[in-house]
Amino acid sequence: MSIRTKAVWLLLVVIELFILTGCWNRRELNELSIASAFGFDKKKDQYQLTVQVINASEISANKSGGKRLPVITQQLAGGATIFESMRELTKTTPRKIYSSHIRIVVIGEKLAREGIAPVLDILSRDHELRTDFYFIIAKGTKAEDILKVLTPLEKIPSNKLYSSLNSAQNSWGVTSKIDLHELIFDLVSKGKDPALAAIKISGDPEIGESQKNLDSVHPPVTQEYDGMAVFHEDRLVGWLNPFESKGYNFIRGQIKSTIVTVGCPSGGKISIELLRENTKVKARVNDGKLNMEVKIQAEGNIGEVACGSEDISNPETIKGLELAANKEIERMASASITKAKQLKSDIFGFGNAVHRSHRQLWYPLEKEWDEHFVHLPVNIEAELSIRQTGSVVESFLQKMKGD
Amino acid sequence: MLENGQISRQQLFILVFLFSLGSAILIVPSAMALTSKQDSWISALLGVLLGMLLLVLYHSLGKSFPNQNLVQYSEIIAGKFVGRLISFLYLTFFLLLSALVLRNIGDFMTTIVMPETPIQAIFILFMVIIVMGAGLGLEVIGRAAEIFLPWILLLLFILIVFIMPQMEMNRLYPIFEASVKEMIKGSLTIxxxxxxxxxxxxxxLPYVRQTNKRGNAFLWGGFLGGLVLSIITLLCILVLGWDFTSRHSFPSYTLAKKIQVGEFLQRIEVMMAVIWFLTIFFKLVLCFYAAGLGLAQLLRMQTYRPLLPPLALITVVLALIVYPNNVYFRSFASQTWFSYALIFGFIIPITLLAIHKLKKN
Structure with missing residues (x-):
């Protein structure tokens, strides 16, 4: 290589150094306000956006003294569109909101009753948002109030909402995690209506938003999941109570684990912990009439025996318990179906099941599916198998009674 | 000879495979789902079968002139004037395709990864590499393809395996809901x-070392490329549902976003984007190389290399003005492109082949 070519190469390398740093759009952490939750409400004609912004310096582990709040909730009853209000927030926040880390979107009851579809478009269009956050509905209150409550066990309240939604679904089965993708899917498909987890505030919201809520051993204000919100198309039409919500989750096959409680013949109760659950929903045609078949299969262990007279060590007793538990599951499931039929909302996706297996039958029904759903016979069959009895077999209660 | 380098059959196979994936992997699932909904994957397989017939056509045309390329033998078949006209038209086709592919990667970068970066910056950076690759010649491109293939396969494997837990079989049903007409219309996309x-x-093709069995490599490359496209389409439907697939600009990227294995393996979509970068690189470099080589042959030049920088400038500008926005592109890709590409991909080649066979007899 001659000196000249070497010089040219060197020059090229130096120029590359400038081009290839690749930081055109870089945003440093100190230039961002990381949002952890959005809340949407409607005030008159305007959308009101509430954003929970993480106060990064308070979250860090080695903070030194100072009692500033871990999060700040900002809201603005701003523009006619949500995008407008989001940008308008920069008037009050020091930095631009960065929304990739959203965990939860709360929607106020009033907005939910008027229709949630308008707020969803921006959430799916903005490239910054991922689709892995969950939707919850503020029952009897505004989204704003839910997001204002400070939580003692989690520094970031939206993390509390997120993880308690997770654990309530995974170990109790009364809520449902629905992300943006699933929600839009439900809204678009004609044979299924959405159902979202509902949350309420217990206590006075005014106290909840101050430091007082963090100072007490027994926090006066908490957010609490309470059943589910039933939608028809994109409008809220009613609520499922926890019992019905469990039934809903049984039919949807979304139970990871839950407790089924059955009574002993002699009084007292036995709790069975479900560990596995699997549901098959099938549309069947008998004599030209459409009916649904729901088969719930579950496996569980005996978790608590609170009656002395039952002899758990007897296989016959176990069989009897299984039958009683089946009845109980069927009761929950049919309670949720009855409620959904009252509300004319096919939250179970029965319509989609018909579409999948009997599409010729589906096309004429498609348009007035709500009417057909109300009169749709549903056959529920639960089959629970008890596998273990925990670390003991017979309960010591039996011995005590015997003496 | 303008191009003295030669590639092996294996390299041809890899290049065809990567070429079929480039940019198609981003565009095809969405366009297909728009017409044939949850049956898109059937459409895709149908399209692959029809596509194989096209490849057989190309192969038999190439076989008739084992040591010459399209620009050279179109003059022999169709005469000096018409032949050169055809060659010229092909060069515009190659150049337009280069611009479209460049625009694809630019659109992808500016919608998903870096929305505020001017698209020109991405074009220019990408084009610099392309000019360099095309300038180094076919041999280097072939060897680069060999080096990158394992990585692309590895990433595809990761994508397919880790997305499996998110699949929902229900999304495929009812099968065969799309009518035959919709099914065929969907297959036209691929x-x-x-x-x-x-x-x-x-x-x-003429620069492949072993002329005798190169047909196999060509057909297999095209077939496996189409198969991967069909699998990606199927995954999009299984994971996202046809509705979501059709509404998203880049569904295969959204697919990668869905990967979530436990709490630790997630948000790896930008890593997956490496698949598109690499495959689009090979598609673009081949288009651009073909345009440069063909133009040099048409102009009877000794080397094609001086043509590359001006062609690159044309490509960058063309990519900027080739369509105004992505809505236009979606309708262009699904409605116009097929008939336009049909002229170059089917009508002209089959006419050339027919004339050649008639002349021979």
């Missing part, structure tokens, strides 16, 4: 992108 574009390999 026929247009990439199969009709594979006509570019008529410029490259």
């Amino acid at each position: 026929l247009g992108i990439p199969y009709l574009e594979l006509v570019i390999f008529l410029m490259i």
Whole structure:
């Protein structure tokens, strides 16, 4: 290589150094306000956006003294569109909101009753948002109030909402995690209506938003999941109570684990912990009439025996318990179906099941599916198998009674 | 000879495979889902079968002139004037395709990864590499493909395996809901992108070392490329549902976003984007190389290399003005592109082949 070519190469390398740093759009952490939750409400004609912004310096582990709040909730009853209000927030926040880390979107009851579809478009269009956050509905209150409550066990309240939604679904089965993708899917498909987890505030919201809520051993204000919100198309039409919500989750096959409680013949109760659950929903045609078949299969262990007279060590007793538990599951499931039929909302996706297996039958029904759903016979069959009895077999209660 | 380098059959196979994936992997699932809904994967397989017929056509045309490329033998077949006109038209096709592919990667970067970066910056950076690659010649491109293939396969494997937990079989049903007409209309998408574009390999086939069995490598490359496209389409439907797939600009990227294995393996979509970068690189470099080589042959030049920088400038500008926005592109890709590509990918090649066979007899 001659000196000249070497010089040219060197020059090229130096120029590359400038081009290839690749930081055109870089945003440093100190230039961002990381949002952890959005809340949407409607005030008159305007959308009101509430954003929970993480106060990064308070979250860090080695903070030194100072009692500033871990999060700040900002809201603005701003523009006619949500995008407008989001940008308008920069008037009050020091930095631009960065929304990739959203965990939860709360929607106020009033907005939910008027229709949630308008707020969803921006959430799916903005490239910054991922689709892995969950939707919850503020029952009897505004989204704003839910997001204002400070939580003692989690520094970031939206993390509390997120993880308690997770654990309530995974170990109790009364809520449902629905992300943006699933929600839009439900809204678009004609044979299924959405159902979202509902949350309420217990206590006075005014106290909840101050430091007082963090100072007490027994926090006066908490957010609490309470059943589910039933939608028809994109409008809220009613609520499922926890019992019905469990039934809903049984039919949807979304139970990871839950407790089924059955009574002993002699009084007292036995709790069975479900560990596995699997549901098959099938549309069947008998004599030209459409009916649904729901088969719930579950496996569980005996978790608590609170009656002395039952002899758990007897296989016959176990069989009897299984039958009683089946009845109980069927009761929950049919309670949720009855409620959904009252509300004319096919939250179970029965319509989609018909579409999948009997599409010729589906096309004429498609348009007035709500009417057909109300009169749709549903056959529920639960089959629970008890596998273990925990670390003991017979309960010591039996011995005590015997003496 | 303008191009003295030669590639092996294996390299041809890899180049065809990567070429069929490039940009198609981003565009095809969405366009297909729009017409044939949850049956898109059937459409895709149908398109692959039809596409194989096209590849057989290209192969038999290439076989008739084992040591010459399209620009050279179109003059022999159709006479000096018409032949050169045809060659010229092909060069515009290659150049337009280069611009479209460049725009694809630019659009992808500016919508998903870096929305505030001017698209020109991405074009220019990408084009610099392309000029460099095309300038180094076919041999280097072939060897680069060999080096990158394992990585692309590895990433595809990761994508397919880790997305499996998110699949929902219900999304496929009812099968065969789309009518035959919709099914065929959907298959035209995959026929247009990439199969009709594979006509570019008529410029490259003569440089394959072993002329006798190169047909196999060509057909297998195209077939496996189409198969991967069908699998990605199927995954999009299983994971996202047809509705979501059709509404998203880049569903395969959204697919990668869905990967979530436990709490630790997630948000790896930008890593997956490496698949598109690499495959689009090979598609673009081959298009651009074919345009440069063909132009040099048409102008009877000794080397094609001086043509590359001006062609690159044209490509960058063309990519900027080739369509105004992505809505326009979606309707262009699904409605216009097929008939346009049909002229170059089917009508001209089959006419050339027919004339050649008639002349011989």
